[in-house]
Amino acid sequence: xxxxxxxxxxxxxxxxxxxxxxxxxxxxxxxxxxxxxxxxxxxxxxxxxxxxxxxxxxxxxxxxxxxxxxxxxxxxxxxxxxxxxxxxxxxxxxxxxxxxxxxxxxxxxxxxxxxxxxxxxxxxxxxxxxxxxxxxxxxxxxxxxxxxxxxxxxxxxxxxxxxxxxxxxxxxxxxxxxxxxxxxxxxxxxxxxxxxxxxxxxxxxxxxxxxxxxxxxxxxxxxxxxxxxxxxxxxxxxxxxxxxxxxxxxxxxxxxxxxxxxxxxxxxxxxxxxxxxxxxxxxxxxxxxxxxxxxxxxxxxxxxxxxxxxxxxxxxxxxxxxxxxxxxxxxxxxxxxxxxxxxxxxxxxxxxxxxxxxxxxxxxxxxxxxxxxxxxxxxxxxxxxxxxxxxxxxxxxxxxxxxxxxxxxxxxxxxxxx
RNA sequence: GCGGAUAUAGCUCAGGGGUUAGAGCGCCUCACUGUGGCUGAGGAGGUCGUGGGUUCGAGACCCAUUAUCCGCCCCA
Numbered sequence: 484x485x486x487x488x489x490x491x492x493x494x495x496x497x498x499x500x501x502x503x504x505x506x507x508x509x510x511x512x513x514x515x516x517x518x519x520x521x522x523x524x525x526x527x528x529x530x531x532x533x534x535x536x537x538x539x540x541x542x543x544x545x546x547x548x549x550x551x552x553x554x555x556x557x558x559x560x561x562x563x564x565x566x567x568x569x570x571x572x573x574x575x576x577x578x579x580x581x582x583x584x585x586x587x588x589x590x591x592x593x594x595x596x597x598x599x600x601x602x603x604x605x606x607x608x609x610x611x612x613x614x615x616x617x618x619x620x621x622x623x624x625x626x627x628x629x630x631x632x633x634x635x636x637x638x639x640x641x642x643x644x645x646x647x648x649x650x651x652x653x654x655x656x657x658x659x660x661x662x663x664x665x666x667x668x669x670x671x672x673x674x675x676x677x678x679x680x681x682x683x684x685x686x687x688x689x690x691x692x693x694x695x696x697x698x699x700x701x702x703x704x705x706x707x708x709x710x711x712x713x714x715x716x717x718x719x720x721x722x723x724x725x726x727x728x729x730x731x732x733x734x735x736x737x738x739x740x741x742x743x744x745x746x747x748x749x750x751x752x753x754x755x756x757x758x759x760x761x762x763x764x765x766x767x768x769x770x771x772x773x774x775x776x777x778x779x780x781x782x783x784x785x786x787x788x789x790x791x792x793x794x795x796x797x798x799x800x801x802x803x804x805x806x807x808x809x810x811x812x813x814x815x816x817x818x819x820x821x822x823x824x825x826x827x828x829x830x831x832x833x834x835x836x837x838x839x840x841x842x843x844x845x846x847x848x849x850x851x852x853x854x855x856x857x858x859x860x861x862x863x864x865x866x867x868x869x870x871x872x873x874x875x876x877x878x879x880x881x882x883x884x885x886x887x888x889x890x891x892x893x894x895x896x897x898x899x900x901x
Numbered sequence: 902g903c904g905g906a907u908a909u910a911g912c913u914c915a916g917g918g919g920u921u922a923g924a925g926c927g928c929c930u931c932a933c934u935g936u937g938g939c940u941g942a943g944g945a946g947g948u949c950g951u952g953g954g955u956u957c958g959a960g961a962c963c964c965a966u967u968a969u970c971c972g973c974c975c976c977a
Binding site: 487488490542543546547564593595597598599600601602603604607608609676680687692740741751762763764765787788789790791792793812814816817847848849850851852853854855856859862864866867868876878880883885 | 902903935936937938950967968969970971972973974975976977
């Protein structure tokens, strides 16, 4: 059988890669306005890193790790998410000394071993931010504002920012009992699998798709009622800050995140154009993570946005970004013009103009076709006449107009017409 | 990891037990006699996902396997 790309992976081809580059450039341009600097951490890490941070019982760790033993018997893992590696690097290089703030961004592949479908691959890609060293809700607001601005900037419309606070560990422990009690009638006679799930993370009951559970979920008191004073105050401040920044959001008491490290603020951005995988990004506050990795107490907040999912929404929305195209295709009308053509090609490129030229001595008509197919804006042609006159015939492929210009002026003539 | 659907040319798809497997688009060549897009004429390209089986005969039927898509779990 012919070798094909591994299950759940995708080749990014030239017809698409310019869109990714565009999205990444928009991300970099936006985040650098806020002072974020890019970090690149390894593609694989010791598996322990993710077990410690995401939590042993999280789905990511318990069933989706792309892990293996290397030749040195080290148990390693392709990173399933971006935050843990960045936090590890921050601790390792003391990037966020006490009392300071670090603003970091990343663009990375992530790996999760699950059953693939559209918008959920085994190798996916994310752009993300980590704002470390501040416990203030202004930090949460900054990250959420950038996230909203990012989608706005790339032209994604129908999005909804969903916001919640899940409090601190003690609050969640108390709320856990509330939920278990509330759902007791349901848990008494539901499937074993459901019960095990509820045991692991009772908050999952809140967004269950089981009709009976969903019914009970309507009447469960929200976790917001159980927040400690500080959490509650911060959540209120955050909402004021978002109002102030004119970032629309919706408080959703049932959003819970799958990773153990979140504290207080959690949020997601959803799109109506995504189907079952409706989540465009996820983020939240993680005040204990850096400390757990052996660093100083470093309250932090971050977000990770899925590139593939953004691309799906962009496509569904009919948003097209222009593909790169050559400014000039140089056509050799006769064989004796080949050297002159190579020379003007060099001149054009030296002037920063994307220029292509035929390699195989094809006929002129074929060269014109190549120019057309490549999407060139101009053809610069040299044949016997031009050679004699030291000129170049410059043809606009869109209008069909053409003029003969002195060879020495070619670059200027092209630049003047672009 | 569980359930379901699908797999035929580069792309989108037709063909449903019987001779050399088709279409549209794309690709190549030629003509239009220094010019692409339009037109016309030719042409290349498929072990019908892979491996077994049933049959006189399989692209069609059966089994397995791999991949994709949809739903669940979960999430980006």
